[in-house]
Amino acid sequence: MRGRARGKILAIKWGMNPNSSSLGVDVTFLLVGATALAMVTPIVGALLRWRKALPVEPTTAAPTEGSE
Amino acid sequence: MRLAARGWDAVQTIAQRVRVAREFRPRRTRLERFGAIVQLTVPRALVFVDRAFARASLDVGDEPAVWQGAEPALGDHVLSAPLEAHLQLTNRCTAGCQGCYTGASPEGAPHEYGLVEWARAIDRLADAGVFHVALGGGESAVLPWLGELADHARRRGIIPNLTTSGLDGLDRLVGIADRFGQINVSLDGLHATYAAVRGFDGFAQADAAIRRLRAVKREIGINVVVTRHNFGELDGIFAYAAERRLSEVELLRFKPSGRGARAYLDLRCSDAQHRAFLPTILAAARRHQVRVKVDCSYTPMLAHHRPDRALLAELAVYGCTGGDFLVGAKPGGQLTACSFAAPPPAVDGVRPKVDELAAYWTAPGAFGAFRTWRAAREPCASCEYHTLCRGGCKVVSSHVTGELDAPDPECPRVVDHAPRVHRLPVVV
Numbered sequence: 001m002r003g004r005a006r007g008k009i010l011a012i013k014w015g016m017n018p019n020s021s022s023l024g025v026d027v028t029f030l031l032v033g034a035t036a037l038a039m040v041t042p043i044v045g046a047l048l049r050w051r052k053a054l055p056v057e058p059t060t061a062a063p064t065e066g067s068e
Numbered sequence: 069m070r071l072a073a074r075g076w077d078a079v080q081t082i083a084q085r086v087r088v089a090r091e092f093r094p095r096r097t098r099l100e101r102f103g104a105i106v107q108l109t110v111p112r113a114l115v116f117v118d119r120a121f122a123r124a125s126l127d128v129g130d131e132p133a134v135w136q137g138a139e140p141a142l143g144d145h146v147l148s149a150p151l152e153a154h155l156q157l158t159n160r161c162t163a164g165c166q167g168c169y170t171g172a173s174p175e176g177a178p179h180e181y182g183l184v185e186w187a188r189a190i191d192r193l194a195d196a197g198v199f200h201v202a203l204g205g206g207e208s209a210v211l212p213w214l215g216e217l218a219d220h221a222r223r224r225g226i227i228p229n230l231t232t233s234g235l236d237g238l239d240r241l242v243g244i245a246d247r248f249g250q251i252n253v254s255l256d257g258l259h260a261t262y263a264a265v266r267g268f269d270g271f272a273q274a275d276a277a278i279r280r281l282r283a284v285k286r287e288i289g290i291n292v293v294v295t296r297h298n299f300g301e302l303d304g305i306f307a308y309a310a311e312r313r314l315s316e317v318e319l320l321r322f323k324p325s326g327r328g329a330r331a332y333l334d335l336r337c338s339d340a341q342h343r344a345f346l347p348t349i350l351a352a353a354r355r356h357q358v359r360v361k362v363d364c365s366y367t368p369m370l371a372h373h374r375p376d377r378a379l380l381a382e383l384a385v386y387g388c389t390g391g392d393f394l395v396g397a398k399p400g401g402q403l404t405a406c407s408f409a410a411p412p413p414a415v416d417g418v419r420p421k422v423d424e425l426a427a428y429w430t431a432p433g434a435f436g437a438f439r440t441w442r443a444a445r446e447p448c449a450s451c452e453y454h455t456l457c458r459g460g461c462k463v464v465s466s467h468v469t470g471e472l473d474a475p476d477p478e479c480p481r482v483v484d485h486a487p488r489v490h491r492l493p494v495v496v
Contacts, residue, residue, distance in 0.1 A: 007121025010102065010142045013114040013151070013384035015316065015361065016250040018229035019291050020154040020204025021169060021407040022363035023394050024318045025385050027370070031350050034379045041382070044115060048106055053127040054097050056104075057225075059149060059197030060426045 006049075009041055070310075070357075077313060081286045082110050088246070092222035097126055098149070098197040099134050102142045105151070107199055112249075114151060114199060116142050116384065142381075143455055146392045146439060149196040149429065153422065154396040154407045157186060157214070158206040163235050166267035167293065167335055169408055171326035172206045180399040183213040187220045189401060189422045194224035196426050200249070203230045204407070206399070209237030215244035222247065231291055234277025235270055245285040252318055253278050255290040257298040258308060264297045265335065278312055289316035294345070295335040306352035306360075318361040319349060321369075321478075324467035325408040332467065336478070343480050345369045364388060365461035368479030371453035380456055387457035387476075391435030397422035405438040408463040412436050437472035438462060447485035448475045 014026040029037050089109045098105045104122035106115045119139050122128060134148065160176035161168070181189070193201065201221055208214055209232045221228040227249040232241060234253040245251060255274050256262060262271035282288045292298070292305055302319075309317045324332035337345075346369060353360040362370070367387035370380070386393065390405030391412070397403055401421040402411045411419045413436045420428035428434055441458040448459050459465070460476020468477045475482045 006124050007103070007118050009115055009117050009121065011116040011382050011384040013116075015112055015359075016200060016227065016229050016287075017152060017202055017318075017361075018231050018248075018250040018252040018289070019318055019320065019363060020156065020202040020231045021323075021396075022154075022320060022365060023152070023386070023389055023406075024361040024363050025383065026316075026359060026361050027350075027383065027385065028353060028359045029379070029383055030346075030370075030375060031354055034376055034382075037379060037382055044108070044111070044113065045121075047108065048115065048117070048121075048125045053125060054106065055127050056099055056129075056132070057095055057097050057197070059098060060195045 009045055012037075012041065012044060073313060074357075077286050081315075084246075084286065085109050085112070088222075093225065094222075094227050095194070095197065095199055095225040098199075099128070099132050100142075100148055101134055101137075101140050101145050103139070104128075105199075114384075143386075146429075149425075150193075150198055150395045151393045152200040152202060153193050153198055153425075154202045154204065154394060155186065155189070155422070156205060156397060156399050156407060157181070157203055157208040157211055157217075159399045160210060161205055161207040161233070161236070163207070163233055163266070163270065164268070165233075165327070167265065167295075167322065167328040167331045169323050169325040169328045170206065176206060177399040181401050183217060185401060185423075186217055189397065190217070190221050190224055190226060192423045192425055194221075194226050196429070198226060200227045200229060203228055207233055207236050209233075209241040211237075212240070214240070215247055218244065218247040232277070233270070234274040234281075238277050238280060242280055242284055245281055248285075248287075250287045250289065250315070251281060251285065252289040252291045252316075253281065254293070255305070255308075256293045256295070257301055258304055261298045261301050265293065265295050278314070282312055282314065287315050289314050289318060291318045291320055293320045293322055294337060294341075295322050296337050296341060297335065299337055299341045299348075302348055303352045303355065306349075306356040306358050309358045310356040314358070316359040316361055317353075318363070319366065320363045321365040321461065321464075323365065323408045323461065323463050325463055329467060339478070339480065339483055342369050342478055343372060346373050346375075365464065365476075367453070367457045368460040368476050368481065371451070371457055372480040377452060377456070380453070385456060387460055388438065388441065388462050389458065390462065391438035395422070395425065403428060405435045406463070409438070412438070440473060443473070445475065447481050451481060 103118040161172035218228040256265040263269040396407040
């Protein structure tokens with residue numbers, strides 16, 4: 001999650017959540033700790049940087065005001 | 069041998085994902101105040117990036133309007149739309165589980181949406197930028213149009229995922245399993261424990277469903293509602309998942325909702341079990357080499373072990389993100405902050421339907437207490453994990469204390485903070 005000049009990855013939410021009652025999050029990385037994630041994150045970053053720039057897809061959503 | 073099987077599974081999984089993504093291209097990007105969210109198919113992930121990273125990797129053109137003003141941190145503001153929506157397609161189910169959080173019945177709920185209405189809801193969610201839907205019930209597998217709805221979601225760039233009991237509608241579901249991103253079967257215990265948790269012996273049927281689904285699809289997992297009755301069996305459940313070559317075990321905390329409100333005192337885990345939860349599941353995941361997921365309500369039990377806060381943030385481990393990262397919808401389309409929650413307070417006298425998400429999302433007071441978690445009382449206010457945990461599960465808080473915004477009463481920190489009541493023996 002480093003690299004100030006070229007920006008940084010803030011978080012990665014792994015996998016899908018099939019559970020229709022709550023938000024599931026993969027905690028398998030807690031087994032191996034921050035070091036393993038620090039090794040994987042640059043690979044994900046490279047996947048995003050090295051391919052053709054993705055178009056920004058439009059939405060009807062608007063950000064909410066305030067800091068809630 | 070197991071390693072070779074896993075490698076083969078991985079290769080086939082990737083090939084299948086790429087093939088489906090070519091046929092139905094999922095939404096790949098969404099701008100946010102902090103930067104953007106980018107969806108990857110291989111590996112499967114939602115990646116949150118800051119503005120500089122987004123400028124370097126996306127075709128953003130001129131400075132987007134959403135980036136006006138100072139760049140906030142992830143979590144400082146509500147997202148521009150949910151990441152995922154949990155759609156309770158029906159409340160019909162014949163299983164009659166004693167802890168069912170929706171109180172499902174063979175008759176279902178009055179005025180349930182049909183295919184046309186749910187397809188319209190999917191359209192509105194896609195327009196808003198939602199990435200995934202999790203379809204559930206009741207038992208959604210009995211719906212004759214489930215495959216059609218999943219196809220519609222795919223066409224609109226939303227990846228549909230599914231939870232099923234495996235007890236009904238299986239023949240139809242096996243035929244449409246490839247349309248879903250991930251399917252999990254609810255399995256709350258092995259053999260007799262299944263019956264102790266659910267109130268009837270459905271293990272053999274659920275196991276048969278898991279084997280049939282796994283024969284046609286690799287991304288099959290199990291959802292396990294953790295109760296005091298199956299806690300001691302978690303290692304065995306992970307062993308079962310490994311034996312069936314399932315892709316994940318997702319662990320869910322028991323919620324006092326629907327019929328679960330009546331069964332709560334009998335089924336909820338003890339405080340000691342909550343404190344032992346994280347080391348127990350990580351040991352089981354390591355021993356059996358199975359991926360483990362936990363639901364949002366378990367964040368207080370993770371924080372209890374003081375894990376690296378930055379690591380939790382980087383893994384997007386959050387507590388209650390109802391009305392922010394996720395929303396729910398009841399069978400009649402009523403919008404909720406999460407599937408366990410009652411519909412939110414009316415705005416201008418109107419309770420919103422899921423089709424009206426975009427308008428309601430920015431309304432003042434939308435989702436009530438689910439968005440006011442920053443105004444926390446102790447011991448949440450001084451907890452270093454509070455901006456991630458957000459006070460724990462509001463559904464549990466509401467049931468136990470009567471207040472949605474009270475600290476989660478099952479959080480070990482909250483338990484330790486509560487005034488000790490020393491009961492003196494009664495001397496006659």
